[in-house]
Amino acid sequence: xxxxxxxRAGSYEGLDAKYLHQFVDHAVEYVKGHVHTxxxxxxxCLLKRTLKGTYISVAAYHLFRYVDEQAxxxxxxxxxxxxxxxxxxxxRGCAGKRLTYKRLIxxxxxxxxxxxxxxxxxxxxxxxxxx
Numbered sequence: 001x002x003x004x005x006x007x008r009a010g011s012y013e014g015l016d017a018k019y020l021h022q023f024v025d026h027a028v029e030y031v032k033g034h035v036h037t038x039x040x041x042x043x044x045c046l047l048k049r050t051l052k053g054t055y056i057s058v059a060a061y062h063l064f065r066y067v068d069e070q071a072x073x074x075x076x077x078x079x080x081x082x083x084x085x086x087x088x089x090x091x092r093g094c095a096g097k098r099l100t101y102k103r104l105i106x107x108x109x110x111x112x113x114x115x116x117x118x119x120x121x122x123x124x125x126x127x128x129x130x131x
Contacts, residue, residue, distance in 0.1 A: 043074050061106040 079085040102108035
């Protein structure tokens with residue numbers, strides 16, 4: 001019996017050359033060298049557990065903030081100085097930042113209203129590969 005192979009997703013077409021995109025066809029194999037989905041599956045599992053268990057009620061207009069926080073936690077999980085080093089990095093990021101109640105509840109749509117207090121400047125979430 002011939003099994004049809006799924007087509008590669010077109011959503012990754014046209015990515016800038018600075019991104020390295022490799023994929024694994026799960027119909028054939030689950031790991032190809034260092035290419036696998038375990039890291040992303042772990043990240044999404046942790047995010048869902050946080051949203052369902054820790055925060056419980058999440059407003060749609062704050063969702064990116066929760067994703068940013070979880071990306072920061074995931075990327076800094078093996079900080080060379082442990083929890084204290086990670087905490088110090090968060091505190092350094094708070095200097096000069098102010099979160100007003102209007103911004104917190106989503107009533108302030110000003111230019112800087114999407115900044116998360118304590119997180120690094122807003123960039124697309126990226127998970128680092130452990131070395």
